[in-house]
Amino acid sequence: MTATLTRPAWTTDLEVEIFDKLIDKHAPHLPKTRLSDPRPPATEEELENFCRFRIAGAAHDLFIVQVCAKVIDQIPDLELQLFLSRQIGDDGAHAQNTRQRVEALSGHDPIKDIQKQVQKHWDYIGDLPIRNWQGFLAFELHYELHIVALLLLNNRTSKINDPESGKFAKERILPDEAFHRLGVVDWWQRKYDQASPAEKAELVAQALEADEELQRLRNPYLKEHWELTHRAIGAEIVVLPGIYDAWRQEVLSYFLDIPISKLPKLVSVND
Amino acid sequence: MTTTLTRSWNTEFEQQTLNKLFAQYTPHIPPIREYDVTPPNTKEEKSNFYNYWAVTAGHYLFIVQAASKAILLIRDPDLYLLLSRQIGDDGTHTLAFRERVIAVTGRDPIDDVCKEAEYHWEFMGDVPDRNWLGFIAVELHYKHHILPTVVVNSRTSKINDDELVEKSASVFQPDEARHRQAIANWWRKQYEKASPDEKAELAAQLLELDEEVQQRRNHYIKKRWLDARRATGAKTLGIEPVYDAWRQEVISYFLDIPNPKLSSVS
Numbered sequence A: 001m002t003a004t005l006t007r008p009a010w011t012t013d014l015e016v017e018i019f020d021k022l023i024d025k026h027a028p029h030l031p032k033t034r035l036s037d038p039r040p041p042a043t044e045e046e047l048e049n050f051c052r053f054r055i056a057g058a059a060h061d062l063f064i065v066q067v068c069a070k071v072i073d074q075i076p077d078l079e080l081q082l083f084l085s086r087q088i089g090d091d092g093a094h095a096q097n098t099r100q101r102v103e104a105l106s107g108h109d110p111i112k113d114i115q116k117q118v119q120k121h122w123d124y125i126g127d128l129p130i131r132n133w134q135g136f137l138a139f140e141l142h143y144e145l146h147i148v149a150l151l152l153l154n155n156r157t158s159k160i161n162d163p164e165s166g167k168f169a170k171e172r173i174l175p176d177e178a179f180h181r182l183g184v185v186d187w188w189q190r191k192y193d194q195a196s197p198a199e200k201a202e203l204v205a206q207a208l209e210a211d212e213e214l215q216r217l218r219n220p221y222l223k224e225h226w227e228l229t230h231r232a233i234g235a236e237i238v239v240l241p242g243i244y245d246a247w248r249q250e251v252l253s254y255f256l257d258i259p260i261s262k263l264p265k266l267v268s269v270n271d
Numbered sequence B: 001m002t003t004t005l006t007r008s009w010n011t012e013f014e015q016q017t018l019n020k021l022f023a024q025y026t027p028h029i030p031p032i033r034e035y036d037v038t039p040p041n042t043k044e045e046k047s048n049f050y051n052y053w054a055v056t057a058g059h060y061l062f063i064v065q066a067a068s069k070a071i072l073l074i075r076d077p078d079l080y081l082l083l084s085r086q087i088g089d090d091g092t093h094t095l096a097f098r099e100r101v102i103a104v105t106g107r108d109p110i111d112d113v114c115k116e117a118e119y120h121w122e123f124m125g126d127v128p129d130r131n132w133l134g135f136i137a138v139e140l141h142y143k144h145h146i147l148p149t150v151v152v153n154s155r156t157s158k159i160n161d162d163e164l165v166e167k168s169a170s171v172f173q174p175d176e177a178r179h180r181q182a183i184a185n186w187w188r189k190q191y192e193k194a195s196p197d198e199k200a201e202l203a204a205q206l207l208e209l210d211e212e213v214q215q216r217r218n219h220y221i222k223k224r225w226l227d228a229r230r231a232t233g234a235k236t237l238g239i240e241p242v243y244d245a246w247r248q249e250v251i252s253y254f255l256d257i258p259n260p261k262l263s264s265v266s
Helices: A012-026 A044-071 A078-106 A111-125 A133-146 A148-157 A163-193 A197-233 A240-256 B011-025 B043-073 B077-105 B110-124 B132-145 B147-156 B162-193 B196-232 B240-255
Strands: none
Touching (some): A012 A240, A044 B043, A044 B077, A078 A163, A078 B110, A111 A197, A111 B077, A133 A197, A133 A240, A148 A240, A197 A240, B011 B147, B011 B240, B043 B077, B132 B162, B147 B240, B162 B196, B162 B240, B196 B240
């Protein structure tokens, strides 16, 4: 929106470009595109794992709905409020679609399990996302941007998927999520542009600190979720920690406009 | 998801009931739109247009804020999901009004939209997030009781923006109808589960809150009718009995009370 960027705009093309660069470095054996279509879950065990994986996805979305709703009137920035209302609507719709797909596949409404998984997010994260703008920014970065490394890797290497869910993801979820990432970038950019040089340095330091705190809180959840991802859809996760750390570095470097070489050493997902 | 309700809210019920009430109290309001709108031309018309739609956007922004605040008052994921849709839609409506105001008048109403949302918080006080029933009363007023006003405006406005009229018919009104249906059926699900004692208690509390909100909104509602007449030429004159009777129908549906005694907007 504001044209003060001295670097290319954050786009899905740029994301793929960065991601491919990281694949070359960390996992050159992995394909750059999907080699074969995923197949639907076949055995009872596969179906059960797949549903658990999807329930975790719906919980991720419903957790975002709850956090954004709590924050919306705490930050007096109308542009941000309108952006968050869209994010709430979109992520609620994604959760609802997942709920319906799991019900269709498993024969029962998973809403109670979804809510239980939402509670796990609150349990590990505490009040960080709703404490102040720094915490909320870190939350948006982790839940919308840092997660992209996992999503891209899943997208290229998963072996099992539900065709209906795949179609909904392609037509609705992916464009929505790309829009959300842009919204987060825009919000930060507005905040950053309005600050004086001294304030800018302070904003960057605070944003980084909150992002690091959330990484530490989130590590056990990520590890568990990646295991589930591998079990349920067969996605590649062995190389993920290295790619995840490098991806997060790239995001923060872009976001805070600091060259990677000047960034402090970041908390690793393996810490 | 598959609970069977003894009464389920739908658009047929809305249309039949409203048409009956319009025929009874305001026969001058036609059942369909009878003429095209003209865009605002004079300086005064444009200024009225700006004010009216900035205020409308403020209404939507307020309900975005109120629903967001209230969403966690009730620990029910079903409600989270239906409110997330409402919040997303109402944010989109706010943005749509803002964009049309900019397109037609050249002025970004963003500050006035915020001020208007703040004004709603002033006269509504803590009702939206006092407790979950307070929020339901707010939903009733902002989604259900307002319907006759919306219908009169959409059928009889003379000065308006073509794009807004089109969007209102194809997007805003179907969205609003879904919101009314979702919240009404969610309420019925809770209400029908309750024991007779709980039901009596819920009904008494909601009735009291609905009346409180009516008192808080009376002044605003009357001013909006006047502003609609001035800005768009809508035939809001004499709409009071329709408003009162429709509100009775809504409350009667929600609480299973045949002829609830309610105060009048007048």
